[in-house]
Amino acid sequence: MALSIEELKAAILEKALNGPKPQLYLKDFYACDPDSKPRVIKKAANEMVTEGKMVFWSSGSTTMYAAKGRAKDEESRGT
Amino acid sequence: MPKHDTPLMDELEKGPWPSFVSDLKRQAEKNPECWDILGQMELSYKDKITHWKHGGIVGVFGYGGGIVGRYSDSPDKFPGVAHFHTVRLNQPSSKFYSTEMLRKVCDLWEKHGSGMTNMHGSTGDMVLLGTRTEELEPLFFDLTHELKWDLGGSGSNLRTPSCCLGKARCEWACYDTQAACHTLTMHYQDEIHRPAFPYKFKFKFSGCANDCVASAARSDFAVIGTWRDNIRINQDEVKKYISGELKAGGGIADSFGAFDIKKDVIGHCPTGCMWMEGGDLKIDDAECTRCMHCINVMPRALRPGVDQGATIMMGAKAPILDGAQLATMVIPFVKPTADNDFEDLIEVIEKAWDWWMEFGKNRERIGETMQRVGLPSFLRVMEVEPIPQHVKEPRCNPYVFWEAAEVEGGWDRDIKEFRERHKM
Ligand code: SF4
Ligand code: SF4
Numbered sequence A: 001m002a003l004s005i006e007e008l009k010a011a012i013l014e015k016a017l018n019g020p021k022p023q024l025y026l027k028d029f030y031a032c033d034p035d036s037k038p039r040v041i042k043k044a045a046n047e048m049v050t051e052g053k054m055v056f057w058s059s060g061s062t063t064m065y066a067a068k069g070r071a072k073d074e075e076s077r078g079t
Numbered sequence B: 001m002p003k004h005d006t007p008l009m010d011e012l013e014k015g016p017w018p019s020f021v022s023d024l025k026r027q028a029e030k031n032p033e034c035w036d037i038l039g040q041m042e043l044s045y046k047d048k049i050t051h052w053k054h055g056g057i058v059g060v061f062g063y064g065g066g067i068v069g070r071y072s073d074s075p076d077k078f079p080g081v082a083h084f085h086t087v088r089l090n091q092p093s094s095k096f097y098s099t100e101m102l103r104k105v106c107d108l109w110e111k112h113g114s115g116m117t118n119m120h121g122s123t124g125d126m127v128l129l130g131t132r133t134e135e136l137e138p139l140f141f142d143l144t145h146e147l148k149w150d151l152g153g154s155g156s157n158l159r160t161p162s163c164c165l166g167k168a169r170c171e172w173a174c175y176d177t178q179a180a181c182h183t184l185t186m187h188y189q190d191e192i193h194r195p196a197f198p199y200k201f202k203f204k205f206s207g208c209a210n211d212c213v214a215s216a217a218r219s220d221f222a223v224i225g226t227w228r229d230n231i232r233i234n235q236d237e238v239k240k241y242i243s244g245e246l247k248a249g250g251g252i253a254d255s256f257g258a259f260d261i262k263k264d265v266i267g268h269c270p271t272g273c274m275w276m277e278g279g280d281l282k283i284d285d286a287e288c289t290r291c292m293h294c295i296n297v298m299p300r301a302l303r304p305g306v307d308q309g310a311t312i313m314m315g316a317k318a319p320i321l322d323g324a325q326l327a328t329m330v331i332p333f334v335k336p337t338a339d340n341d342f343e344d345l346i347e348v349i350e351k352a353w354d355w356w357m358e359f360g361k362n363r364e365r366i367g368e369t370m371q372r373v374g375l376p377s378f379l380r381v382m383e384v385e386p387i388p389q390h391v392k393e394p395r396c397n398p399y400v401f402w403e404a405a406e407v408e409g410g411w412d413r414d415i416k417e418f419r420e421r422h423k424m
Helices: A005-018 A026-032 A038-050 B007-011 B020-030 B033-047 B099-112 B133-145 B177-187 B189-193 B235-243 B248-256 B293-297 B343-359 B366-373 B375-381 B415-421
Strands: A054-058 A063-067 B052-054 B070-072 B086-089 B116-119 B126-129 B203-206 B221-227 B274-277 B280-283 B308-314 B328-334
Touching (some): A005 A038, A026 A063, B007 B033, B086 B133, B099 B133, B177 B203, B177 B343, B235 B280, B308 B366, B328 B375, B366 B375
Parallel strands (some): B203 B221
Antiparallel strands (some): A054 A063, B086 B126, B221 B308, B308 B328
């Protein structure tokens, strides 16, 4: 059975905080709940950005997600 | 007063054509950070490498697209472009602006950014070039509250849809491209502003096969106007073109010499389905690919048929992973209409998205996923019966692979039991 949206958000955050990769593609979160549809996972991940727990990192052509504070940020390197 | 010596950039002011270097110098008199754009570009020309770094977490609250982070890798030399983020604005359908709105957006951009624009970016957006991170939220507030204007798409989002002039100005539009573009832009606001996909996805809408927005080359989902019945022929007007009374292509073809219907029309028909018979022009419409060539040459004599709609093509892209590719025809004919809020297009789009979101790899455009699985598998996903027009070339693979459902009686196969007898 698919996880509830709150359980899904917790699983996504756990992966974003403690996974080996600091920045993840949306698809990398699919494994958090194989029973949830990609659109539900997208919704959960995007809601967490609105809640301030995660951030988008974008190259311009593609977008990745990171737990707040884990993203590679040009500005924090003083540029 | 120039801040940097830019002999290489200055070369680009020579010649009869307009120069972006002259534009930058003019803007730099008002906004001195533009001198640093010129300085950094001069350095790039000398070093033969870009000095821009792109990407980052810049954006406005709640949006996962529309702003592309850009930074100088030499901020000490060029502090004016230490941050030089790009802002994409969702252009109106067919890019019809009032001068009042253009003046307002220019004023807003001089207040919050460099004042430099790109009209338009290759996806179709109006592009505002160069601002600092701290200016993004104030710019977005003014843009949305004062101008009632929104950002476009970037990243792994649905990109800003774009369309040709369509029925607003063009007699050849076979469906209302502007209505389709506007309706789907509003319908998919979430997908435009927040990432949803393995990679970018673009819609483009052209009213006929002249494809003025190059949808067949530049969009993942191209809707191209066409017709199902016959080309309308006015034989009297055909004769006027032949006699020279009417100029072919509105006169544009004059430089190629006197009009010759055999050479200029019949000889250029890609399917060879036209001929002259007793002074009349004949077309075998069953063989016509609706390419528009003959109609372009003789617009007073030939017109698209009256049973109009569109063909859906999918999978075009520029070279990122596998090289550039043109779109593949997927659905030969639909009737896109505002009467049902373009639900025929929405149904096809969502079927393709659901599949691509599940099976597309990271950074794989849908055209690459289609190519990876093969057209027969993709057509099964889209629930489309293959037709001869789906075949690009005669087969070179001598094996025929049947699905169980395609064979009378089907078959059952127990792979475990088979491997018991045929060890790997
Ligand atoms: S694509 Fe066709 S319908 Fe659209 S503006 Fe061009 S010629 Fe006209
Ligand atoms: S539209 Fe193109 S394919 Fe059709 S008759 Fe004219 S030239 Fe031939």
